[in-house]
Amino acid sequence: MKQSWRESKSAFLAVLLVVTILLVGLHYRARRNGRASAPEQVVYFILRPFQISFSRFGGRVTDRWESLRRLQTLEDENRILRQRVERLDAKNKRLRIYEKENKRLRALLKLGPSEPPERIAAEIISQSASNWLHRVRINRGAIDGVAPKSVVFTDKGVVGQVLTVSRSTSLVLLITDPDAGVGGMLQRSRAVGAVKGTGGDLCEMTYLGAKVDVREGDTVITSHLGEVFPKGITIGQVVSVRKARHYSSLEALIQPAVDMYRLEEVFVLNKGQ
Template identity: 25%
Template sequence: MKLRKNKLAATVIVLSVAFLGVIIYTINNEEKGAVSSGVGSAINPLQKVVYSFNNKIKGTLDFFLNFSEVKNENDELTKENIELQNKLLEYDTLKEENDRLREVLNFKNSKNDYSYIGCNIIGYSGESYSDGYIIDKGENDGILKGMVVIADKGLVGQVTSTGTNWAIVESLLNENIAISVKVNSTGETAGILKGYVTRSNSGLTKITNLSLDSEIKEGDVIVTSGLGQVYPKDIRIGEVVSVESDEIKVMKTAIVKPYVDFDKLEDLFVIIPNETREVKYDN
């Protein structure tokens, strides 16, 4: 009987200790959970700040890396663009030169009984292009006073003086130059063309000595007539922009705008006649 009581007491003690251990373990876990939850609540805002800061740094680094790449690409594109512009400019220059030479060649083919000397403008003979040009060819090249000078668009003027390696060309804008001309479409001999400069108009020419019954009109193309053998015939000069009648002088006058842009001339060609002892152009 006593032994049974002892076993029962031992069993109660063991169960009590086990139960107490469970209680203590549970309490400890709850406290740890509470502490852990508290620490987590305190740390979470800091984690958000750190995460956000890291993202901003990463974004900034990505921006600078991408910016560097974009800048390098932009520099390459700029370089390529400049090269393309230079090539396009070179192409346009060559095309313009080719077009000018083709125009001169067409005239040369139609007037193959003459020789031609190409030359460059090296200066003005006066204050402006209306006074004339200095060219880089002269007597050593066979150029003589009185020879006619053309450009790709048409008549420029005439050689008025020469040196060994230079010559002066007076343009048709100068009032000292007188040219016998005609209307290209009708063949009507249209009078004498000279330079015509006023305060409001420059770069123009005027035809005088036209009869009142002349049919010359705005838009007509004016060319050299070849009369007097001073100029080869059928060199293009310009287009009529206006016609006026003078009842007192019983004649008409016509204002002509030259085809040649005298402010942008580059290449000139001197026409060499077959007979140079006396400069004359057979037509």
């Protein structure tokens, strides 16, 4: 049994040796002729599909990696651009605010009553928390030359008068306050009356004669009557006319020319200086 196995093994080795020698010879001969040997062709034929698959797979991996790299680059560039846009947007908003403020101040500088009293520019720093009391505080006081009863106005018209003064701030009584009063005149008919605050958004003009020519849309200005307000500053426009309680005179509701809820900058007039 052992002898038969040894003989089979020897025969297999002999055949393997012959095949090897034959393959080496074929390979050497093919190389001399510049061609691939038959064994090489067989191996290439067998491995070719795997090579193609691996090559395609490697190409896909490379393409995917390049895509991811480009995507990351685009995300970085997009983030940088968004940051630039945010900075430019913030800068643009600041410029628009400065532009509006500049327009308001330029408009204020163009306004002045017929007499040239000293004008003090001021900013609103606080407003009354009450819906009934219409008062604001400005950032100018005694050290700036502001005095009680000084007239406060904007480029659009009358705001009110200074009520009390501290060293560096002043409290302003708006013309819409119930305690406020100013002599008024209808610009068209030149009829005069008293303009009072109502505690709301409007003012009321009273003591108009029963036959006075007053209409909706008429402009009301400060009159020559009174010791505080100089003549000719706009108060507002008539929005409605009605008979007084005793029918002996007329009353008119006036929409102030100045929006008291959007005050930012004002001028203070000191006639005595």
